[in-house]
Amino acid sequence: xxxxxxxxxxxxxxxxxxxxxxxxxxxxxxxxxxxxxxxxxxxxxxxxxxxxxxxxxxxxxxxxxxxxxxxxxxxxxxxxxxxxxxxxxxxxxxxxxxxxxxxxxxxxxxxxxxxxxxxxxxxxxxxxxxxxxxxxxxxxxxxxxxxxx
Ligand code: FES
Ligand code: FES
Numbered sequence: 371x372x373x374x375x376x377x378x379x380x381x382x383x384x385x386x387x388x389x390x391x392x393x394x395x396x397x398x399x400x401x402x403x404x405x406x407x408x409x410x411x412x413x414x415x416x417x418x419x420x421x422x423x424x425x426x427x428x429x430x431x432x433x434x435x436x437x438x439x440x441x442x443x444x445x446x447x448x449x450x451x452x453x454x455x456x457x458x459x460x461x462x463x464x465x466x467x468x469x470x471x472x473x474x475x476x477x478x479x480x481x482x483x484x485x486x487x488x489x490x491x492x493x494x495x496x497x498x499x500x501x502x503x504x505x506x507x508x509x510x511x512x513x514x515x516x517x518x519x
Contacts, residue, residue, distance in 0.1 A: 372432045376401070377445025387433035391425075392416045394432050395442060403443040403472050407500070414499030417473035417480075418442050424480035424496075443472040446479060455479045458516035466503035474499050478513050487517050 372383050376399065383398040390409075395401045395418070404427060407415030411429035418427045419441040446453045452460075455478045465471045474497065481488055481496040488496070493510050501509070 372436055374399075374432065374436065374440060375438065376440045377442060378439075383432065385432055387436075388431045390428050391418070391430045391432055391435055391440070392427040395427060401442050401444050405469055405472055407470065407473075412500070413470070414473040414477060414497075415470050417476040417499065419476060419480055422480065422483060424477045441476075443476060446475065453479055454516045454519045455482065455512070458512040458519065462508050462512040462515060464505055464508040464512050466501075466505055470499055470501045470503075470505075474501065474505075474509055478509070478516065481513065482517060488513065 372385055372387060374381050374383055381399055383394045385394045385398055392404060392406060395404050404418055405415040406428065407413035409428045411426045414426060416426055416428040417424050419425065420435050421438045446456060455475050459475060477497050477499055485492050490510065493513055497509060
């Protein structure tokens with residue numbers, strides 16, 4: 371049993387400490403907004419925040435995040451108000467199939483926390499998530515829009 375702090379609440383998950391956080395989130399806790407893509411820290415579909423840092427949850431064991439603040443896509447909006455990245459994503463019609471988009475949004479939100487006005491180079495360096503639908507240009511535009519919101 372692992373006690374995890376997720377989206378501001380303590381949640382007990384019946385998992386081994388070496389279980390990847392992604393599986394605890396999806397299978398035990400039911401937070402299925404975080405997606406499985408590659409399982410080897412390459413695609414970013416599983417990105418969540420751990421103490422505010424974008425983290426690929428498929429490749430982090432539960433034991434490494436106990437006592438840390440975990441935020442998933444379900445916890446990004448605050449008090450019913452969408453995060454500025456979520457608003458920009460809607461305004462710019464970013465998602466296509468949508469599968470990679472939770473991870474993209476979480477990565478973008480973490481980037482803006484660290485760099486409120488990122489350059490294109492900052493975005494290229496930070497957003498290494500893979501989108502099979504090719505939304506990269508819209509992602510970039512929406513990040514700039516969120517930065518200026
Ligand atoms: S599923 Fe975690 S990076 Fe691809
Ligand atoms: S929107 Fe389809 S994979 Fe990115």
